[in-house]
Amino acid sequence: MAATCHGAPIKLDIGKGEKKLVLAGNPNVGKSVFFNHLTGMYVDVSNYPGTTLDISHGRYKDWVVMDTPGIYGLSSFNDEERIARDVILQADMVLNIVNALHLERDLFLSLQIIDTGVPVVIAVNMVDEAKRRGIHIDFEGLSRELGVPVVPSVAVKGQGLKEVEKTLADARPGRTGATLAREMDAVAAVTANRGEALLALEGDEGIRQTYRIAAPSRREEIYLERRQRVNEVCQAVVTETTQGANFSVKLGYWMVRPVTGIPILAAVLYFMYQLIGVWVAGDIVGLTEEGIFLAYYEPFVRNLLTPVIDPESAIGTILFGEFGLLTMTITYVFGLLLPLVVAFYLSLSTLEDSGYLPRVAALTDRVLNYLGLNGRAVIPLILGFGCVTLATITTRLLASEREKRIAIFLLGLAIPCSAQLGVITGILAAIEPAFVFMYVLIILSILIGVGMIMDRVIPGRSSDLLIELPPIRLPRMVNVLKKTGIKSYAFVKEALPLFALGSLIISVLSVTGALEALQDALAPLTVGWLGLPKETATVFIMGLVRRDFGAAGLADMTLAPHQAVIALAVITLFVPCIATVLILFKERSKKEALVMWLSTWVIAFLVGGIVAQLYARLEEVYLTVAAFAGLMGMIVGAVLLLAPKKRGDCAGDETCCQAEQA
Numbered sequence: 001m002a003a004t005c006h007g008a009p010i011k012l013d014i015g016k017g018e019k020k021l022v023l024a025g026n027p028n029v030g031k032s033v034f035f036n037h038l039t040g041m042y043v044d045v046s047n048y049p050g051t052t053l054d055i056s057h058g059r060y061k062d063w064v065v066m067d068t069p070g071i072y073g074l075s076s077f078n079d080e081e082r083i084a085r086d087v088i089l090q091a092d093m094v095l096n097i098v099n100a101l102h103l104e105r106d107l108f109l110s111l112q113i114i115d116t117g118v119p120v121v122i123a124v125n126m127v128d129e130a131k132r133r134g135i136h137i138d139f140e141g142l143s144r145e146l147g148v149p150v151v152p153s154v155a156v157k158g159q160g161l162k163e164v165e166k167t168l169a170d171a172r173p174g175r176t177g178a179t180l181a182r183e184m185d186a187v188a189a190v191t192a193n194r195g196e197a198l199l200a201l202e203g204d205e206g207i208r209q210t211y212r213i214a215a216p217s218r219r220e221e222i223y224l225e226r227r228q229r230v231n232e233v234c235q236a237v238v239t240e241t242t243q244g245a246n247f248s249v250k251l252g253y254w255m256v257r258p259v260t261g262i263p264i265l266a267a268v269l270y271f272m273y274q275l276i277g278v279w280v281a282g283d284i285v286g287l288t289e290e291g292i293f294l295a296y297y298e299p300f301v302r303n304l305l306t307p308v309i310d311p312e313s314a315i316g317t318i319l320f321g322e323f324g325l326l327t328m329t330i331t332y333v334f335g336l337l338l339p340l341v342v343a344f345y346l347s348l349s350t351l352e353d354s355g356y357l358p359r360v361a362a363l364t365d366r367v368l369n370y371l372g373l374n375g376r377a378v379i380p381l382i383l384g385f386g387c388v389t390l391a392t393i394t395t396r397l398l399a400s401e402r403e404k405r406i407a408i409f410l411l412g413l414a415i416p417c418s419a420q421l422g423v424i425t426g427i428l429a430a431i432e433p434a435f436v437f438m439y440v441l442i443i444l445s446i447l448i449g450v451g452m453i454m455d456r457v458i459p460g461r462s463s464d465l466l467i468e469l470p471p472i473r474l475p476r477m478v479n480v481l482k483k484t485g486i487k488s489y490a491f492v493k494e495a496l497p498l499f500a501l502g503s504l505i506i507s508v509l510s511v512t513g514a515l516e517a518l519q520d521a522l523a524p525l526t527v528g529w530l531g532l533p534k535e536t537a538t539v540f541i542m543g544l545v546r547r548d549f550g551a552a553g554l555a556d557m558t559l560a561p562h563q564a565v566i567a568l569a570v571i572t573l574f575v576p577c578i579a580t581v582l583i584l585f586k587e588r589s590k591k592e593a594l595v596m597w598l599s600t601w602v603i604a605f606l607v608g609g610i611v612a613q614l615y616a617r618l619e620e621v622y623l624t625v626a627a628f629a630g631l632m633g634m635i636v637g638a639v640l641l642l643a644p645k646k647r648g649d650c651a652g653d654e655t656c657c658q659a660e661q662a
Contacts, residue, residue, distance in 0.1 A: 010086055014057050014066060021063040021168070022091035024084060024113060026106045027070030029099045030125045033155035034164065035067045055087065063093075072105075074112050075204055075219075085204070089195040093119045093171045095164070100130035100137060100152075103238060107230045110146065114174035115184075115226075116195030120148045121171045123164050127152045133249045133471070138237040145233045147175035177229070180222065187213065227464055252472040255359040265360060272347050273425065280343040281426030285336055293335035298327045318507040329503045332552050333496055340422025341491045342484060344385065349483040353475035357382065365465045371451030372406045372458065374399070375465040380407055384415035387491065389580045391415070392587060399463035406454045408587060409596050412576040413603060414447040416551075418491075423551040424568050431561040434621045438611075439565045441625055443572055445632045446607060453639045498577065502542050509541070525605065530570065531612040532563055539567070543574050550574065562615050562624075566608050573604035 014020075021038075023031050039058025056067040068087050069080035088094060094113050098106035103124070114120055124137060143150040149167045153160025176184075180201075188197035190211050200207045203217030240253065254260035302311070302320050309316045320327045351357055357379060365375030377398060384391035388411050395407045416424055428436045455462075509515035515538060519526075522537040530536070535557065543550025550571045559567060575597060576584065585593040610631065615624045 012055075012086065012090060014055065014064065018064045019062065019092045020087075020090060021060060021065045021093050021095060022068060022087050023065065023095050023097065024068050024088055024109070025070060025097040026072055026099065026102070026109060029070070029097045029106065030155040031067060031070070031097050034095065034097060034123065034161065035065065037155075037161045038065050038165070055083065066091075071109065073109055074116075074199060075202060082206075085199065088113060088116065088118065089193060089199075091118050093121070093168065095121050095123060095168070097123045097125050097155075100124050100127045100135065101133065103135075103137065104230060104234045107233060108226060111174075111226050111229060112198075114146060114148065115176050115180065115198050117173050117176070117184075117193070117198075118195065119171035120174055121164065121167050122146065122148055122150045123153050123155075123160065124150060125153050125155050125160075128154045128157075128159075132246065134241045134253060136239045136241065138239075141237040142233070145175075145236060148172060177225065180225070183218070187215070248472040252355070252359060252469065255356065255472070256362045256469070258363065261359070261363040265363065268351070268356075272344075275347060276340060276343045276422055276425055278429055280339055281422055281429060284339045284343075285422075285426065288339050289331060289335035293331040297335075298331060301326050314511045317511050318504065321507060321510070323503050323506040323510060325500055325503050325507070329496070329499045333492065333499050336552055336555070337422065337495065338488065338492065340426075341418045342488050344418035344422065345484045345487045346480065348382070348385075349480045349487075350475045352483070353479050355470040355472045358469050359472075362465065362469065369462050370455065371410070371448065372455030372460075372462050373403055373451070374462045377403060377407050380411065381415060384411045385418060385421055387487075388412065388415060388417045388576055389494075389583050392580055392583045395587070400460060402458055402460040403462065405458065405588070405592070406451060408584065409454065409599075410447060410451055412580060412584060412596060413450060413573055413600050414443055416572050417577075420551045420572070423555055424572065427551075427555060427564055427568060431564060432621075435561040435565050438562075438621055438625050439568055441629060442565070442569045442607065442611060445629060446573060446603065449632050449636045450603070452636055453643075456640055456643050502544075506538060506542060515541075529605070529609040529612065530566055531616060532559070532567055533557070536567055539571065540574065543571050562612075562621065566612050566615075569611060570604045570608035573600060573607060575600050575604075 023035055025031050035056065035058070038060040058065050066087055068084040071081050071084045073081060074085045074088060075081055096110050096113055098110060110120075110122060122142075124139065124142070127137070130137065137152070139150050139152050149170045149172070151160055151164045151167050153164060155161060180198075183201055184194055184197040187200050188194050190213065191197045191200060191207065196207050196211075200211065200213050201215075201218050202222055203219040207213070208217075255264055298320075301324075305316070305320055305326075309319065311317075311320070317324070319325055322328065351360075360382065361375035361378045363375070364378045368375055368377050371377075377395075379397070380391040380394045383394055391411050392408055395404045395411070398404050398407060424439075428439060506515065509518065518541070519534045519537040522540075523534045526532050526536050526540075527534050536554075539550045539553040539557070541550075542553050551568070554564070554567050554571065557567075575581070581593075581597060584596060587593075588596070611624065611628055614627050615621075618624050618627060
């Protein structure tokens with residue numbers, strides 16, 4: 001059988017006519033230790049036809065032992081999976097090595113191999129690490145569930161290797177679901193073996209084209225059933241306790257349990273608020289912005305340039321006027337925003353390096369399901385608090401186009417970036433807690449409400465969360481400082497030219513008189529609808545360039561507490577910065593991106609106006625909060641009640657299927 005451009009299976013010359021024992025498993029499960037134990041020094045390497053990848057092979061008794069690349073499944077999505085597929089399909093026996101720490105992840109491949117009908121022995125490796133982390137596995141129960149021999153091992157210490165060797169003689173085909181077995185039997189009539197029949201049903205294009213199979217692919221249904229089966233097996237044989245575990249393991253355990261995880265998350269967020277919003281936004285920014293840039297830097301620039309450039313001239317206004325390129329731009333970027341950005345990235349890098357962020361994903365998975373997402377989406381959402389542009393790019397890690405669509409829109413609408421968040425926190429820290437609560441509730445209600453509405457009206461469903469939880473450890477300061485430095489430098493590199501552009505636009509509008517005319521033209525919106533001073537029109541114009549630029553403009557205005565909340569809510573929900581908009585149009589279709597962009601305009605001013613009108617009539621913050629929450633609840637409730645749930649399937653979305661597999 002010859003290889004094709006579609007990745008059809010090939011016949012290997014290795015061990016031709018001899019019995020083949022194939023080692024298979026996910027990456028980094030310890031296959032090489034088992035391979036070296038079985039083959040000893042007699043190892044050879046052959047190039048896989050059509051690729052630069054090699055296959056290690058050797059001899060064990062009267063068997064040819066073949067190693068395969070670390071993979072998560074047998075589908076031909078890449079060269080590694082295609083090689084593993086071809087080798088396993090020609091195996092007489094498979095030794096499948098799984099990681100005891102990640103049994104729920106690794107058993108997906110195990111079940112897929114079992115479904116091919118080849119005799120299997122499973123070695124559960126790293127059981128010592130699992131025990132130290134409070135993971136206990138019923139190996140006899142696992143053997144009964146899968147229908148194949150299961151042997152525990154600690155390969156690097158040589159434990160269990162002899163037992164695995166003895167158990168190879170007991171290898172046998174495992175349990176396959178009755179429905180899938182019948183379907184495979186029907187397809188196997190035209191394929192070379194049962195394994196090829198399975199992969200043809202799962203949509204493997206190489207096999208389907210080789211045998212001209214026209215029946216519809218059942219990949220998604222089979223993957224979902226297999227994932228559900230893995231979950232059932234793990235629930236039956238795996239128990240997690242903190243008994244005998246060290247403190248870091250216990251802490252990691254507490255972080256993902258709602259009873260303890262939610263208070264821990266609340267404490268972490270409160271600490272970040274105190275660090276960024278109170279100390280950095282107050283004391284540090286007070287020193288850098290007022291004590292250094294306003295007190296020394298700006299006077300120095302004006303004294304230096306005034307003798308040669310008239311401050312009242314157009315050039316003087318543009319260079320060192322109120323919105324000057326050399327004054328306000330530099331002060332905003334380095335004096336106001338940079339300390340806040342550094343503080344945020346320092347906090348985020350610490351949480352990332354400690355292993356806490358994936359646990360936040362596991363903790364929030366059920367909540368995010370209501371927004372049409374899974375817990376993995378918390379990663380771009382949290383990254384959005386650093387940089388929405390970067391977070392928009394990282395939505396690529398989500399399983400389906402549906403989830404990417406929802407996450408990108410919520411990022412652009414309701415997630416303030418670090419620079420903007422720092423300014424917002426600084427402004428909120430100076431007003432009464434009741435108004436802080438008002439702002440938080442407005443943004444949260446929009447985030448949740450819009451997410452629930454999108455989940456209802458967009459076809460599909462949120463995929464299952466499959467994420468690896470690294471051990472909890474003390475962050476390495478070298479890593480934390482390096483990440484903080486790189487990301488902070490990237491912020492300055494991106495923000496400085498955009499701030500300069502915004503400053504230039506505002507200065508030109510000011511010099512020409514167009515700024516005041518624009519403020520007057522927008523007065524029905526800013527003054528009449530939002531109840532804000534007409535000068536806030538300048539803030540919104542600045543926000544078109546960067547939202548944090550607009551938020552920084554609010555910091556220089558004198559506003560009543562309710563006006564500050566309304567203005568902050570609008571600028572938070574307002575259009576994303578230019579860089580994010582460019583990425584938005586790159587990641588989504590032009591039509592979809594345009595709809596998302598314009599929708600943020602409508603939602604921002606609509607929400608701000610509703611809050612302003614409610615407060616003007618009720619004149620009490622908690623009544624306004626209650627009224628707005630009630631109104632949002634009625635809108636979301638009406639949509640959920642009237643709009644039919646469009647579940648559907650992945651509709652050919654291959655990324656969904658790949659995620660289910662991995």
